[in-house]
Amino acid sequence: MGALDLFAGCPTVSMGDKQVQVETSAWKECLVTKSNSRFAMAYVFLVALPVLGLAGILRSGRNLAAPISVGGAWEVQVDAGKLAALPCGKSVAADLATGFAITQSGKNFTLSFANRPAASTGVLEGTRVGATVSPSAVWASEPGCGDHRLVSLAATVNTQANLRSLEGNLTVNDCPSCSPVEFRAIRKDQTGSKGVH
Amino acid sequence: MPNMFTLVLQIAVVLGVCRLVGNLFLKIRQPRVVGEMFAGILLGPSLLGWLAPRFSAVVFPSESLGFLSALSQIGVIVFMFLVGLGINPKELKSQGHSAVLTSHVSITAPFVLASFLAIYLYPRLSDNSVAFTSFALFMGAAMSITAFPVLARILTERNMLQSRLGTVAIACAAVDDVTGWCILAYIVLLIRAANTGNPVWLTVGGLIAFALIMIYGVQRLVRRFESIYRERGQLSDNLMALILLLALGSALCTEWLGIHLLFGSFLMGAIMPRDTKFVRYVLDRFETIVVTLLLPLFFAFTGLRTNVGLVKGSEMWMYCGLIVLVATVGKLGGSMVASWWAGMPLREAAGLGTLMNTRGLMELVILNIGLDIKVISPALFSMMVLMALATTFMTTPVLEVICPDRVIRGEAEAAAREPLEIKQMELSPAGD
Numbered sequence: 070m071g072a073l074d075l076f077a078g079c080p081t082v083s084m085g086d087k088q089v090q091v092e093t094s095a096w097k098e099c100l101v102t103k104s105n106s107r108f109a110m111a112y113v114f115l116v117a118l119p120v121l122g123l124a125g126i127l128r129s130g131r132n133l134a135a136p137i138s139v140g141g142a143w144e145v146q147v148d149a150g151k152l153a154a155l156p157c158g159k160s161v162a163a164d165l166a167t168g169f170a171i172t173q174s175g176k177n178f179t180l181s182f183a184n185r186p187a188a189s190t191g192v193l194e195g196t197r198v199g200a201t202v203s204p205s206a207v208w209a210s211e212p213g214c215g216d217h218r219l220v221s222l223a224a225t226v227n228t229q230a231n232l233r234s235l236e237g238n239l240t241v242n243d244c245p246s247c248s249p250v251e252f253r254a255i256r257k258d259q260t261g262s263k264g265v266h
Numbered sequence: 267m268p269n270m271f272t273l274v275l276q277i278a279v280v281l282g283v284c285r286l287v288g289n290l291f292l293k294i295r296q297p298r299v300v301g302e303m304f305a306g307i308l309l310g311p312s313l314l315g316w317l318a319p320r321f322s323a324v325v326f327p328s329e330s331l332g333f334l335s336a337l338s339q340i341g342v343i344v345f346m347f348l349v350g351l352g353i354n355p356k357e358l359k360s361q362g363h364s365a366v367l368t369s370h371v372s373i374t375a376p377f378v379l380a381s382f383l384a385i386y387l388y389p390r391l392s393d394n395s396v397a398f399t400s401f402a403l404f405m406g407a408a409m410s411i412t413a414f415p416v417l418a419r420i421l422t423e424r425n426m427l428q429s430r431l432g433t434v435a436i437a438c439a440a441v442d443d444v445t446g447w448c449i450l451a452y453i454v455l456l457i458r459a460a461n462t463g464n465p466v467w468l469t470v471g472g473l474i475a476f477a478l479i480m481i482y483g484v485q486r487l488v489r490r491f492e493s494i495y496r497e498r499g500q501l502s503d504n505l506m507a508l509i510l511l512l513a514l515g516s517a518l519c520t521e522w523l524g525i526h527l528l529f530g531s532f533l534m535g536a537i538m539p540r541d542t543k544f545v546r547y548v549l550d551r552f553e554t555i556v557v558t559l560l561l562p563l564f565f566a567f568t569g570l571r572t573n574v575g576l577v578k579g580s581e582m583w584m585y586c587g588l589i590v591l592v593a594t595v596g597k598l599g600g601s602m603v604a605s606w607w608a609g610m611p612l613r614e615a616a617g618l619g620t621l622m623n624t625r626g627l628m629e630l631v632i633l634n635i636g637l638d639i640k641v642i643s644p645a646l647f648s649m650m651v652l653m654a655l656a657t658t659f660m661t662t663p664v665l666e667v668i669c670p671d672r673v674i675r676g677e678a679e680a681a682a683r684e685p686l687e688i689k690q691m692e693l694s695p696a697g698d
Contacts, residue, residue, distance in 0.1 A: 107607075107608075108366075108367060108608070111367050111604065111607045111608065112367060112370070115367065115370075115371045115374070115375070115600075115603070115604055115607070116367075116370050116371060116374050119374045119375065119377075119378040120374060120378075122378050123374075123377065123378045123381055123406070126378070126381045126382055126384075126385065126402065127381065127398075127399050127402060127403075129385070130381075130384065130385050130388065130398040130399070130402055131398055131399070133385065133388050133389055133398050134389060134394070135388055135389050135392045135393050135394045135396070135398075136389070136392075136393050136394065137393065137394050138393040138394050138395035139393075140393065140395070140640075140643075172643075172644050173393055173643060174391055174576060174643035174644055174645030174646060175389070175390045175391040175392060175393065175643065175645070176390070177576075177578075177645065179576070190578075
C-alpha cells in the first residue's frame with residue numbers, strides 16, 4: 070500500500086474470529102470521505118505549497134544580476150590601413166569587414182565571422198570583453214602570418230549609449246613592435262529585455 | 267532559392283544516419299526515437315563538425331540551414347497536430363484522484379525545483395537581456411514536460427499499455443502535456459508581448475476568442491469528417507488536405523496572435539473527433555511521412571544547434587549534471603511520492619516516476635522555442651538537450667530494474683482480482 074492505509078478505521082463486521090471489511094453503504098461513505106480528505110491533504114502539501122514557494126522564488130530572483138548582454142551581430146569600424154600594417158592584418162581586416170557575431174552564454178561567448186563559425190571564444194568580466202582570434206587557413210597564406218599568430222581583442226562595452234557599442238584594441242600576440250589598433254563595434258540588432266521583470 | 271543538390275544531400279545524410287542509429291538503439295532496447303535524437307547530435311558541431319569540419323561545412327553549410335529549418339518546422343507543426351490528435355480527453359477525465367494528484371505534482375515538483383535552480387544558473391548562463399522571471403518560468407516548463415508519444419511507445423513495446431501503471435502513466439502524461447503547453451504558451455506570450463510592446467490582455471483576449479471559435483465553430487466542421495469516414499470507411503485526398511490546411515491555418519493564427527505556430531496545430535489536433543478508428547486512420551495517413559522524413563530533419567536541425575563543445579570545463583559540466591539531477595529528482599521523485607501518497611505500491615510508484623521522467627522529443631520542441639525567442643543561451647540549450655537525452659535514455663533500463671516484465675504481469679493479474687480482494691480484505695484479528 071501507499072503512504073496511508075485507506076481502509077483503516079472504516080466499519081468492519083465480525084466473521085468468526087476475524088474483522089472483515091464488507092462493501093456496505095457506511096463502508097463506501099467512509100472510504101470516499103477518507104479518500105477525499107487524503108487527496109485534499111496531499112494536494113495542499115504537494116501542489117499548493119510548492120506553488121507558493123514558486124512565487125517566493127520568482128520574487129527573490131528579481132534582484133539577481135546577470136552579465137550584460139553582448140550577443141548578436143556587430144558592425145566593426147577600424148582603420149584598415151593601420152590594421153594592414155600588422156602581421157596577419159590584411160586577413161584580420163578581411164574577416165572584420167563583414168563584422169562579427171557573438172553568441173553569449175553567461176560570461177562566456179563565441180565570436181564568429183561570416184565565413185568562420187567559431188573563430189574565437191572569449192570572456193566577459195563586467196563591461197570588459199576579451200577574446201583571442203585563432204588564425205584561419207587564409208591567414209597562413211599571408212606573408213609574415215602563420216598558424217602561431219593570434220590576434221587579441223580587448224574592449225569595453227558602452228552600455229550608456231542608445232546603440233550598444235564596443236570600444237577597444239586589436240593586438241597581434243608575440244609582436245612587441247606592433248602597436249595596438251583601435252576599433253569600434255556597434256551592435257546591429259539592439260535586442261531589448263526579453264520578458265517581464 | 268535553395269541549392270537543391272545541398273538540400274537533397276542533407277536530407278539523404280540525415281535519413282541514412284537517423285535510420286542507422288535508430289536501428290542500433292532498437293538493439294539495445296531503446297525506442298528508435300531516442301536513437302534518432304542521438305543521431306541529430308552526431309551530425310551537428312558536437313561530433314561531425316568537430317571531427318570533420320570541412321565535410322560538415324560541405325554537407326551543412328550555414329547559409330543552407332534556413333531551408334532545413336523550414337522543412338523541419340513544418341514536420342514539427344504536423345507532429346504537434348498528431349500529438350493533439352492522440353490525446354484522449356476521456357483519459358484526462360476518467361482517472362481518479364491518484365492520476366490527478368500525480369500529474370499535478372509531476373508538473374509542480376520539477377517546475378519549482380527548476381525555478382530554484384534558475385536562481386543559481388541565471389547569473390552564470392544567462393544575460394541581462396533576459397528577465398529572471400522569463401528564464402525561471404521557461405526552465406520550469408522545460409523540465410516539467412513529459413514526452414507523451416515516446417512514453418506511449420515505451421509502454422507499447424513493453425506490453426504495459428493496458429496495465430494499471432500504463433493507464434495511469436498515459437493519463438498523467440496527457441495532463442502534463444496539455445498543462446505544460448498552456449504554461450509555455452503563457453511564457454512565450456509574456457516574452458513576446460514584452461518585446462513587441464503589445465499589451466498582454468490583447469493577446470490573451472485574442473487567444474480566448476480563437477479557442478472559442480475553434481471549439482464551437484471549427485470542431486463542428488471537423489465532426490463531419492468523422493461522419494464521412496463512418497459512411498465511406500475512408501476520407502478523400504481533398505478532405506485530408508483540408509484537415510492539413512486547418513492545422514496550418516490554426517498554427518498561423520496562434521503565431522499571428524503572438525504565441526507560436528505549434529500551439530495552433532496542437533489545438534487543432536486536440537479538437538478533432540475522438541472516435542478511435544477515425545483517429546487511427548488520420549494518424550496512419552500522416553504519421554509515416556512525419557516520422558520517417560520530417561522528424562529526423564528536426565532532430566538533425568536540433569543537433570546542428572546543439573554544441574556540446576560549449577559545455578566546456580568542469581564548471582559547465584557541473585551545471586549540466588545539476589540540470590539532469592534536478593530534472594530527474596523533480597519529475598521522477600515528484601511523481602513517485604505523489605502516486606505513493608495516493609495509494610500506489612512503492613515499486614509501481616517508482617515505475618510511474620521513471621515513465622514520467624521521459625522527456626524525449628517534446629523537450630526538444632520546447633527547447634528550440636526557447637532558443638528561438640532567446641530566453642535560453644546556446645550553452646544552456648546544449649545542456650538541456652543532453653538532459654533530455656539522458657532522462658529519455660534512462661527510462662527503459664531503469665524501468666527494467668524497477669518493474670521487470672514478470673512483476674508487471676503479476677501486478678496486472680492482481681489488479682484484475684482487486685475488487686474481490688477489497689471486499690475480503692482482512693484486518694488483524696481482534697485482540698492480536
